[in-house]
Amino acid sequence: MVFYAILILAIIIISLSLFMVEQQTCAIVERFGRFQKLAKPGLNVKIPVIENIRARMSLRIHQLDVEVETKTHDNVFVTVVIAVQYRILENKIYESFYILQDPDQQIKAFVFDLVRAQVPSLVLDDVFSKKDDIANAIKDELQSTMSEFGYEIIKALVTDINPDHNVKAAMNEINTAQRLRVAATERGEAEKILKVKQAEAEAEASILHGKGVAGQRQAIIEGLCKSVDEFTKQTGSSADSVMDMVLLIQYIDTLKEIGASSKSNVVFVPHSPGNLSSIAEQVRETVFSSESFKKDL
Numbered sequence: 001m002v003f004y005a006i007l008i009l010a011i012i013i014i015s016l017s018l019f020m021v022e023q024q025t026c027a028i029v030e031r032f033g034r035f036q037k038l039a040k041p042g043l044n045v046k047i048p049v050i051e052n053i054r055a056r057m058s059l060r061i062h063q064l065d066v067e068v069e070t071k072t073h074d075n076v077f078v079t080v081v082i083a084v085q086y087r088i089l090e091n092k093i094y095e096s097f098y099i100l101q102d103p104d105q106q107i108k109a110f111v112f113d114l115v116r117a118q119v120p121s122l123v124l125d126d127v128f129s130k131k132d133d134i135a136n137a138i139k140d141e142l143q144s145t146m147s148e149f150g151y152e153i154i155k156a157l158v159t160d161i162n163p164d165h166n167v168k169a170a171m172n173e174i175n176t177a178q179r180l181r182v183a184a185t186e187r188g189e190a191e192k193i194l195k196v197k198q199a200e201a202e203a204e205a206s207i208l209h210g211k212g213v214a215g216q217r218q219a220i221i222e223g224l225c226k227s228v229d230e231f232t233k234q235t236g237s238s239a240d241s242v243m244d245m246v247l248l249i250q251y252i253d254t255l256k257e258i259g260a261s262s263k264s265n266v267v268f269v270p271h272s273p274g275n276l277s278s279i280a281e282q283v284r285e286t287v288f289s290s291e292s293f294k295k296d297l
Contacts, residue, residue: 013048016048016049017045017046017047017048018043018044018045019039019043019044019045019046019053020042020043020044021039021040021041021042021044021056022041022056023041024041024058024059024060025041025056025057025058025059026038026039026040026041026056026057026059026090026093027039027044027053027055027056027057028053028054028055028056028057028093028094028097029044029046029051029052029053029054030051030052030054031047031050031051032050035054035094035098036051038093038094039053054097055097057088057093057096057097058088059087059088059090060087061085061086061087061154062085062086062087063083063084063085064083064084064086064104064107064108065081065082065083065084065159066081066082066083066084066107066108066111066112067079067080067081067082068080068081068082068111068112068115068116070115070116070119070120071119071120072119072120072122072123072124072127073120073121073122073123074123074124076124076163076164076167077163077164078119078124078127078161078162078163078164079160079161079162080115080119080127080134080158080160080161080162081158081159081160081161081162082111082115082135082138082156082157082158082159083155083156083157083159084107084111084138084142084153084155084156085153085154085155085156085157086107086142086146086151086152086153086154087151087152087154088150088151088152089147089150089151089152092149092150092151093150094150095148095149095150096149096150096151097150099149099150100149100150103146103149103151106146106149107142107146107151110138110141110142110145110146111138111142111156114137114138114141114142115134115138118133118134118137119134124163124167127161128161131158131161132158134158135156135157135158136156138156139153139155139156142156
């Protein structure tokens with residue numbers, strides 16, 4: 001019986017003496033309330049009852065999100081969210097545990113102080129554009145301070161900047177108005193270019209149309225002069241008689257075209273020899289004037 005009692009006591013003592021420490025973790029061992037040693041990852045031994053594990057410190061990277069409400073230089077209240085990534089230095093585990101009571105609160109206090117010193121000197125637009133400068137200033141200040149307490153600051157990030165809802169709506173309206181103004185200007189320039197090009201095209205078309213009409217009339221006059229001249233030579237008739245005959249043929253063809261059209265309305269055409277003679281006289285004057293002009297050239 002004594003043997004079994006000793007065996008059980010030995011098992012209990014061994015179980016109380018051995019303990020495990022996880023990877024990326026360090027255990028702080030105290031003896032009667034006084035720091036004794038640091039237990040590294042793996043299997044470790046301590047004296048039962050006399051020594052105990054005071055705490056287990058994680059050596060992994062931690063992230064602390066801090067929301068800071070402050071005011072910008074142009075009197076706009078914003079909430080800035082800072083993400084601070086930090087870890088315990090392996091060679092300063094003692095300082096990180098025994099010097100600081102609450103490291104998270106310590107980091108928050110520094111972040112509050114730094115943000116409220118940086119942001120009030122900037123207008124709202126600069127807060128957005130210079131957020132990296134704010135984050136770097138926070139990291140540098142925290143690194144120089146927290147390293148004394150056994151903490152390394154890996155990174156400080158400005159993850160969010162939230163102005164008041166009304167300020168956001170006003171900023172969106174300003175941006176929308178600016179974009180609408182630019183769009184209206186571009187649309188006006190496009191319409192101006194279209195109208196200028198259209199006017200230039202109409203002017204060129206009018207010039208070409210005038211040249212075409214002038215050329216057509218010149219060709220008609222030259223053709224009539226040539227036909228009258230040849231007909232006079234072959235038949236011995238006078239130019240007036242030939243012109244009257246040509247006009248009569250054209251007059252009859254015109255009546256034929258008017259009558260043949262299915263969409264013709266009522267057309268009143270003067271139909272007397274006197275009117276025909278008047279038309280012939282006008283045409284002859286035009287032909288003779290053209291001939292005189294050609295001779296002068």
